[in-house]
Amino acid sequence: xxxxxxxxxxxxxxxxxxxxxxxxxxxxxxxxxxxxxxxxxxxxxxxxxxxxxxxxxxxxxxxxxxxxxxxxxxxxxxxxxxxxxxxxxxxxxxxxxxxxxxxxxxxxxxxxxxxxxxxxxxxxxxxxxxxxxxxxxxxxxxxxxxxxxxxxxxxxxxxxxxxxxxxxxxxxxxxxxxxxxxxxxxxxxxxxxxxxxxxxxxxxxxxxxxxxxxxxxxxx
Numbered sequence: 243x244x245x246x247x248x249x250x251x252x253x254x255x256x257x258x259x260x261x262x263x264x265x266x267x268x269x270x271x272x273x274x275x276x277x278x279x280x281x282x283x284x285x286x287x288x289x290x291x292x293x294x295x296x297x298x299x300x301x302x303x304x305x306x307x308x309x310x311x312x313x314x315x316x317x318x319x320x321x322x323x324x325x326x327x328x329x330x331x332x333x334x335x336x337x338x339x340x341x342x343x344x345x346x347x348x349x350x351x352x353x354x355x356x357x358x359x360x361x362x363x364x365x366x367x368x369x370x371x372x373x374x375x376x377x378x379x380x381x382x383x384x385x386x387x388x389x390x391x392x393x394x395x396x397x398x399x400x401x402x403x404x405x406x407x408x409x410x411x412x413x414x415x416x417x418x419x420x421x422x423x424x425x426x427x428x429x430x431x432x433x434x435x436x437x438x439x440x441x442x443x444x445x446x447x448x449x450x451x452x453x454x455x456x457x458x459x460x461x462x
Contacts, residue, residue, distance in 0.1 A: 288436050291352040295383070297361075298453040299428050302417040304343035307399070307409060308332045313417050318410035329409035333401060338409060342395040346377065346430065347453060349388045356383040361391055362431040364447060367416075372426075373397050393428075419452055 305313045308329055315321060321329070332338045346363075350356050361378040364371055378391035404412050415425050429447040436442065 284437055285440065287352075287354045288356070288434070288440075288442075291350065291354040291356045292432075292434055292442065294350070294352045295356065295432065296349040296351065297430055297432070297450050298347045298349070299450045300345040300347060300453050301419050302342060302344045302426075304341065305417045306339075306341040307413050308338055312413040315410075315413045316415055316418055318408065318414045321410045321413065326408070326410045329413075333399070333404070333409050336398075338399040340395065340397050340399050342393070344393045344428075346391040346393060346428075346450065347388055348378065348381075348383055348391055348432075350383040350385060353385045355385050357381075357435050357437070358383055359433040359435045359441075362433065362444075362447070363393060364429045365395065366427045366429065367403075368425050369427075372403065 302313065305311070310321070310325055310329065312321075318326070329338065342365075346361065348358065348361070358378050358381045360376045360380075362374070362376050364374045366372060373395055375393070375395065377393050378389075381389060381391065383389055399409070399412065415421060417426065418424060419426070428450050430450050431444050431447045433444045434442040
């Protein structure tokens with residue numbers, strides 16, 4: 243019969259090997275279930291990317307009212323009297339076209355590509371909706387990259403949208419984004435689609451900040 247004491251080292255080694263194997267399986271399962279890392283599901287990575295997406299509004303590039311440039315009109319008096327009369331006549335005839343061009347910058351800081359189905363937007367003037375539309379249809383937002391999404395507006399301004407004011411007053415400060423109480427604001431609602439074709443339910447419309455807005459500095 244073998245001495246039991248001589249069997250102890252062998253049994254200890256076997257038990258140690260078993261514990262190591264069990265621990266390895268446990269760690270493997272933990273990595274598998276973790277929502278990030280090499281084994282993370284595509285859906286989990288996409289969801290994380292959606293929450294990290296950043297959108298910023300650039301200043302207005304073009305602004306014309308009945309063909310007149312109003313980009314730098316800050317008060318009604320900035321428009322000469324003959325041009326004011328022309329705008330008033332156009333309004334009375336029911337043909338006062340407004341043309342706008344601006345840009346939204348979409349930044350994807352995550353390591354995962356994002357497919358933007360579309361970016362819905364609403365333009366508000368003095369807190370009231372002026373117009374709405376969609377941009378960025380089927381745009382690939384690559385990892386760690388910035389894409390430019392154009393917003394082009396061509397609409398006919400109605401008398402009701404002037405609230406009893408004049409076209410010149412309507413144009414005053416229209417594109418002044420540096421003012422403390424800027425008149426024109428933009429709200430957006432991004433809609434995404436996953437790599438598998440999964441439609442992501444859209445969130446509510448949110449106000450978009452300007453590109454000049456600085457990040458808050460954390461004081462340690």
